[in-house]
């Protein structure tokens with residue numbers, strides 16, 4: 130190599146590196162504030178075992194739009210209701226894609242699922258009446274496999290933050306997801322085939338969600354095929370089981386921790402429905418105090434504290450910042466529900482009465498309370514959940530008296546959370562019913 134080539138080559142390389150460095154520092158100058166990343170891992174070490182709480186603490190220091198580096202991925206955390214409104218409503222389109230976890234790429238589930246597809250025509254199906262859950266004997270098997278997939282999807286997976294590790298799958302998360310999803314798709318495939326045969330044999334129609342899906346698929350075969358059907362059933366189970374049962378468990382735990390709330394709820398049930406009588410869905414709208422309990426439970430324990438993580442497909446301007454393409458967006462509904470500037474200084478207390486004077490609902494219009502998200506990606510199962518959980522809770526309270534197991538004092542009940550795709554009680558509630 131002659132001297133000229135060496136000199137010009139070096140000048141060219143140095144200039145190129147200088148421009149790249151300038152460009153990247155410019156874009157990072159426009160990033161929202163956040164902690165300084167460490168080499169390679171970035172800020173992964175700051176997530177902690179309860180990431181929703183760790184990120185809420187970071188927001189106290191860096192503000193309601195915080196940026197972090199999770200391995201190679203930029204994450205932006207939204208922790209105030211006004212900015213959540215900007216993101217999930219006003220600039221909804223820019224923030225509507227999903228960050229697809231590596232675990233859910235197993236079995237190509239994400240290609241057909243409502244939850245992971247871009248906003249899609251199939252989503253509207255979920256807003257149809259879905260009041261009849263399956264009453265099939267396979268439900269227990271389904272529940273186990275669903276819990277398995279919720280569990281692996283809730284683990285912090287290095288592959289999500291270091292895509293270079295994709296082929297290695299160091300924590301075997303995709304491997305395990307593959308097994309659970311495989312079982313689920315087999316079960317759903319059988320369920321669909323059995324139903325199709327039954328329909329052919331008896332020329333009959335059942336009044337449930339599978340029938341709605343099958344009819345829609347028959348009318349729009351190009352929009353919904355068997356893969357879509359199986360993935361939609363999976364969405365229904367993943368989205369619907371642990372969220373609703375978890376909410377019921379938190380509600381029971383919170384109110385058994387404050388027996389005066391149980392008394393008020395039982396008094397309302399006795400007056401509106403009649404002591405010991407079964408609760409119908411139609412009763413729910415007249416059970417105001419029960420609805421306050423439901424809202425307060427979802428405020429303090431949103432099952433999906435970051436909603437379902439979203440992603441930006443392009444650089445997006447948000448206020449004075451630029452969120453770089455590919456960033457994961459975490460809307461911290463848990464932190465927003467505890468924000469004392471809105472919820473007052475007793476924001477950490479469980480107090481259903483606060484809703485007597487607060488006309489807020491949970492359906493994506495009031496951004497201080499967004500357990501179901503908002504905008505075009507709002508949970509399509511919320512109408513079902515808002516009937517199902519109060520009916521279950523009301524039935525438990527209107528049929529039995531309850532006491533904590535092992536004579537635990539209500540004030541001593543352990544309310545620790547366990548973080549995952551769905552935040553559950555770290556110590557399952559143990560309560561004993563007795564006749565009313």
Ligand code: HEM
Nearest residue numbers: 244364368369372433436437500501502503506508510514
């Ligand atoms: C207490 C009960 C529930 C809670 C708190 C809840 C919460 C959520 C949240 C936070 C999201 C993401 C919204 C966003 O990104 O803005 C979501 C999405 C979703 N939920 Fe629910 N959910 C519940 C029950 C259900 C039920 C019963 C079903 C179905 C039967 C369901 C099906 C879905 C589906 C399919 C999505 C994905 C929607 C999309 O990405 O377009 N959920 N849910």
